[in-house]
Amino acid sequence: MNLVLSAPEIGASDLSRVGGKALSLAALSQAGFRIPVFICVTTGAYNAFLDATGLRERILLELHRKDFKQMRWEEIWDCATRIRNLFLRKPLPHVLANALRNAVAERFANRPVAIRSSAPDEDAARSSFAGLHASYINVRGTKAILENIRMVWASLWSDAALLYRQELGLDVGRSTMAVVVQELVVGEASGICFSQSPTESSQALVESVYGLNQGLVDGDVEPDRWVIDRDFNRLLKHVPVQRNRQLAAAEDGLKMVSLPAETGSRPPLTPEQIMAVYKLGFKAERHFGAPQDVEWTLRDGELYLLQSRPVTTRTPASEGDQRAWYLSLHRSFDNLRELRRKIESEQIPAMIRAAEELSKIDLVQLSDRELAVEIRRRWEINNTWVNVYWADFIPFAHGIRLFGQVYNDRLKPDDPYEFVGLLTQTDMASLERNRLLEALADQVRLRPELADCLEAGDCGNKAPEFRREIESFIERFGDLSCTVTGGTQCEGATRPLVKILLAMSSRPQAPSGSRNRMDAGRLSQRFLDSFPESRREEGLELLDLARASYQLRDDDNIHLGRIEAGLAAAVAEGRRRLDTGGKAGEEREELKAALENLDFGDRMHPNRPPARAESGRIRPRQLTGQPAGPGLAMGRARVVRSHADLADFAQGDILVCDAVDPNMTFVVPLAAAVVERRGGMLIHGAIIAREYGLPCVTGVPDATVLIQSGDPVTVDGYLGIVTIGSGEI
């Protein structure tokens, strides 16, 4: 079996061994095109790695944890993260490592290279994996090259690539990957050329940037663009841009640098060079007998062809092709930094102001007409912030993922979620609320008379100071009876705050929240030490961004909850007036119309999911999800199907729910473990469970239907297994 092939050794029938990219480079090289020296690490090498390490079945086990179609994108990201970590940590088998080391050392010595995917699936007629698999530019030295080859292999299993394969109906079990290792030619200008425009067959397109091509391909540097008339071989149009930066080779990897103003004032190519690029593209088209999309670079007046593939008529916008969306799942550091500025300095303060403004209005004093107007206004305000939540807050969570990937790439930890330990030094609003609850419960624990007055509901007379502290808690966080933070009296009879305080005070000692706090310092030092001195700042900035992203994951719900609570309060006041009858008339009709014509969403009308069918014939014994918080716990299940179920939560119960949201995490300090239907390692329930050191399993299909309150449950947070029942047959 050939593990490595060079250009002259690759023949036309080798597609399945070398992939489309290597096949086309070899053909061009054999036809005399100027191509930087390259070798192809074949699919045979990839398969040998999988077979020797047992990774092939390990990957399939990971992907078959549950039906792929049932997985949320976050769960697929988790799978991809775990698989990537396996690739990073498994050592290369000796024979394979030797073969690769010798081939790499012989061709490239210490010269820098580009390492690119060349999967046989790629660039097939129906599909374009451009951008979905990884490339690493400017890698130097055998050890680093071997490591990066593994990372390209792993990118076969990235979340975006998995989703795209699923969409195309490709069998993930058969996916394989070859890798091209090519000498890096650092040109003064680089770009692409469509020998024939995908939209106008009489034209060709050339795009160019200063520096390396990756800036253009990744969309970080805007290119100059020229349209060429194919029939008359002449320039038709130039679309210039503002040229102020270029991607350059750093000591290790790439860096964005400013362009001197004088260089930026002129296009990267002269008219002769533009035509030379077009001719190169056209020559490739003639060679392959079909229009080509080529990448090129220009060094010391010599034009190098870097890769060539057929022009596909598919564009990211074409119908049904979600590739662009899959790619957008990952955001760049710059993009996230800008998003953070906007969220922290504009949106969050504006949300807080909006919530405060709502809380100052005394709804009872409004006339029916004024209340109708107020309900509509609050509905609009709430809608605006819900939209901001989806458009900006959710994408900002990618900061955690970006950090996780960098952390894992640099440190290759045993646990691919070790990085979460670094993020827990943030002060999340729901933890602040839980700390206040603990402090109130501490008082009740020390002074039994407070428990009596809580139960009797007369603390106002018997312990006015304690009563004031409770009122100040309610002012900030509500009385815990609502699905949204800050609301009060949603479930009048349940008195959840009182019950929770009594439950908390009845146990001897509060658990130490944030048990990871001690580790964070050590982990953060290790992370920063993994950067060379010159790039330490980059590591710090990334960590800071990830912490902000992690904190917002919690706080945004709390802030949004207060606005929702403002809407809920106005709706409740309106309904109260309609229910109590009173004066009919035009104003009352307006109020009625306001309540009837607006859609208040599920949170105002919570639907209980059905409980398990009572036939008792089919019973769950062991359910699998994702291990989201290590540990093992046993207890009685408390299935939370609506907010009112929280009031009865008792010390040591296992919290089983559809999705933990920050407005219900006040029961987590009482819980022995958390089980969630919604999947993902970075969802709220998993984050809070980790903060409290609780075993947690997420992504358990039908958890709230299959498990009943009162069922004895064992939660294995190491393996992601929930066992129901005592084991008796």
Place this chain on the structure above:
Amino acid sequence: MESDEGFRQLLRELLAGQKLAVLSTHHGGQPYASLVAFAFSDDLASLYFVTPRTTRKFSNLQNDCRMALLITSSTNKETDFHEAMAVTVVGSAGEIQGPEKEAALNHYIARHPYLEDFARSPTCALVRVYAHTYILVKNFQHVMELHLDHEPGPLSS
């Protein structure tokens, strides 16, 4: 979530795809495993196997009729870990005699025609398993159970 009928159908398909089961019995508390060729009824209430009366398994069942069967779709390949299913049938078992035997034997032989001579030998017993519970494992660790209510099987002596 799977419906009752959907789950039963999955079990039928798994049983139909396999010829052999591992039988668990015990002798004085010492567990004992053996291989049997099985047939099953469409309502899943009964499974059948044939064994010479001189075997350990038959003797064990005469002393204690409680038993279990393991049936799996594994193919002894690495891919079994994500693809294979296994079901454990827990119940009790006893020899069928009298008028119901012939129909059950024909049902058994229809599934295992190559065992006709063996099954009809006067030294062999046709054993009926009264299934109480089916415990199905799939996706490596996902376990669901089907509990059947039917007439009690033979009592342990």
